[in-house]
Amino acid sequence: MEVDKGKGEAEETRKVAEADRDTVTLKSSDGKLFEVSKEAAARLSTVLAGMIAGGSIDDNGTDLKQIGSxxxxxxxxxCNKHANSIPSAALISSSISFNTAPFKEPEEWERKFVDRLSHDALFDLVEAANFLGMERLLDVTCHKISEMMKGKSPDQIREVFNIKNDYTKEELEEIRQELAWAFYDD
Amino acid sequence: MVGTRRYPTTSSLLSIPLCSPCLSEDGGVGTQWMMEAAGGCIRDLCDGVLADILARLPSASVLRCRVVCKSWRRVTTHRSFLAAHAARRPREMILRPQFYPKAVSTRQRLLSFHPCCDGFVFERYSLDGLLVRMQHSGLFAICNPTTRQWTNLPALTPEPCCSAGSGCGFYLHRSSGEYRLLCDGIERNEAAGSNPELRRYYYIIAASTARPRRLARAPSNPSLLYEAPVAYRGVLHWLYYQPEARRTGKMLAFDTEAETFRHMSQPIDRDTKRNLFELDGCLGVAAVKSLTSLDIWVLEDYKMERWELRHRIDNLPMPRLYYEREVSVSRVISVGSDAILIGSPGCYVARMYDLKEKKVIYRDFELGEATPTFLVFTESLVRHELFDSCPRSPDLEPIDF
Structure with a gap:
């Protein structure tokens, strides 16, 4: 009886300690551990917010099997940069929203953040953002990739993104004719 | 080609983005991505993420992406993609060129254009990426400048009308999913014998029905031109340039689902110059008191028809006027939830005013050598059946994109 009670108390204490912690530990598919501010994780990721609220965060590292290290x-x-960033002057001055589009231009640090990534890293990050329900990060990464496509010919796009042309010559000619005008603009 | 009427559209459509000039959607933001081709595995992205990326591209880029590979074509022709892409397009305002032909520098974020030769033919309505213009009495051309599809709606003349008005409004009839045009026209009542009686009616013209449907008697006093109505909650509203609205001092409303008319209250007496626009999810009325002051009313409670004076703007700076001519009527449209563009159909500069900060953002917002139509346009690649179901009339002049 005594022992059981002691165990219960220890469990209680551990739970309290866990709730008090202001970081969560995440574990990548290849087993590496990362710590991130609980507040930022909950604010930026709907999936992590759900896990934190539902108590399914593992103190020894919450498994995220779909995401590489x-x-x-x-x-x-x-998440850490976002937690530390204060809205830039540019953002404040452009806060009058003239556009109906819900997208807000990336801030300077967000632009730099995605600019330094390799293609592989960028695509992996888009998928991770999508998986974790990180709306803003998804927005910023998708925006970056779309910027890489703008004004490019289909050939250039295939080259940049390493995509195989799976059309037959005839099919290609047919589509080109149908969309002829789109190739004269820009 | 001499004598060919040229229709301003997409690359040739003269429009300005309804946003601050420093933000533009394909605005040459430093895309200096010079990475070598190796490695990128964009093929592994799921369709949802790929669609999210491609929906951010300008329309011409999306069309070019269809050529890249089969899966990209599949993603970019899907209904949900087309709707998402259209929803992301910026709002633009269509401009009417003053001189012919003159390209406007793209630096000003104005697209180059081919103006129409006929000063009396111009875009009447803009809805869901579609533009409607009257070609001649009773014949309306409809086009999607983004997909470059065009045709005409069934003609109102010579049957059933001997003469037709220039259109009242264009709307989507939700339950049938059909785009329809409301127009007035005059019928000759032959039964009256040697002295035929002329009667004016409203008609509904739909692509799927060859003969326009007669709706109700229309005011017999000829109007100048029905103003383009403002759509709100599936109802079209006319405030000023509409014979009944003028006579009764009420706002005329047309329910696009039931296709019935009614009158609604409006905030000010009928002599004040005013125009209707949508402001931050409400109907708004700009009452122009003078060139330097105006009141903005908002229909706060639509059902109870309760108007509220939301903003009183005084001491607006005088705009630089077109040929220094006095601007007789000023018009207002919103450019977002908190800003309005104040201009005049005859003036190639406009003012932009921030309602929240209560200050002028642009005193002389340059429109190039063109005047504003106050028609708001958003590109759309959505395919509409009406272009397939409605054969072109031999009378329809070709639309040259």
Whole structure:
């Protein structure tokens, strides 16, 4: 009886300690551990927010089997930078929203953050952001990739993104004719 | 080609983005991505993420992406993608060129254009990426400048009308998913014998029905031109340039689902110059008291028809006027939830005013050598059946994109 009671208390204490912690530990598919501010994680990721609220956060590292260590490092890096960033002057001055589009231009640090990534890292990060329900990070990474496509010919796009052309010559000619005008503009 | 009427559209459509000039959607933001081709595994992205990326591209880029590979074509032709892409397009305002032909520098974020030769033919309505213009009495051309599809709606003349008005409004009839045009026209009542009686009616013209449907008697006093109505909650509203609205001092409302008319209250007496616009999810009325002052009313409670004076703007700076001519009527449209563009159909500069900060953002917002139509346009690649179901009339002049 005594022992059981002691165990219960220990469990209680551990739970309290866990709740008090202001970071969560995330574990990548290849077993690396990363710590991230609980507040930032909950604010930036709907999936992590749900896990934190539902108590399914593991103190020894919450398994994120779908995300590799490099992508997870970038996710955590983004969360930490986001937590520390104060809205830039540019953002404040452009806060009058003239556009109906819900997208807000990336801030300077967000732009730099995605600019330094390799293609591989960028695509992995997009997937991680999508998986974790990180709306803003998804927005910023998708924006970056779309910027890489703008004004490019199909050939250039295939080259940049390493995509195989799976059309037959005839099919290609047909589509080109149908969309001829789109190739004269810009 | 001499004598060909040229229709301003997409690359040739003269419009300005309804946003601050420093933010533009394909605005040459430093895309200096010079990475070598190796490695990128964009093929592994799921369709949802790929669609999210491609929906951010300008329309012409999306069309070019269809050529890249089969899966990109599949993603970019999907209904949900087309809707998401259209929802992301910026709002633009269509401009009417003053001189012919003159390209406007793209640096000003104005697209180059081919103006129409006929000064009396111009875009009447803009809805969901579609533009409607009257070609001649009773014949309306409809086009999607983004997909470059065009046709005409069934003609109102010579049957059933002997003469037709220039259109009242264009709307989506939700339950049928059909785009329809409301227009007035005059019928000759032959039964009256040697002295035929002329009667004016409203008609509904739909692409799927060859003959326009007669709706109700229309005011017999000829109007100048029905103003383009403001759509709100599936109802079209006319405030000023509409014979009944003028006579009764009420606002005329047309329910686009039931296709019935009614009158609604409006905030000010009928002599004040005013125009209707949508402001931050409400109907708004700008009452122009003078060139330097105006009141903004908002229909706070639509059902109870309760108007509220929301903003009183005084001491607006005088705009630089077109040929220094006095601007007789000023008009207002919103450019977001908190800003309005104040201009005049005859003036190629406009003012932009921030309602929240209560200050002028641009005193002389340059529109190039063009005047504003106050028609708001957003690009859309959504395919509409009406272009397939409605054959072109031999009378329809070709639309040259």
């Amino acid at each position: 490099e992508a997870l490092e970038n996710v955590v890096d983004y």
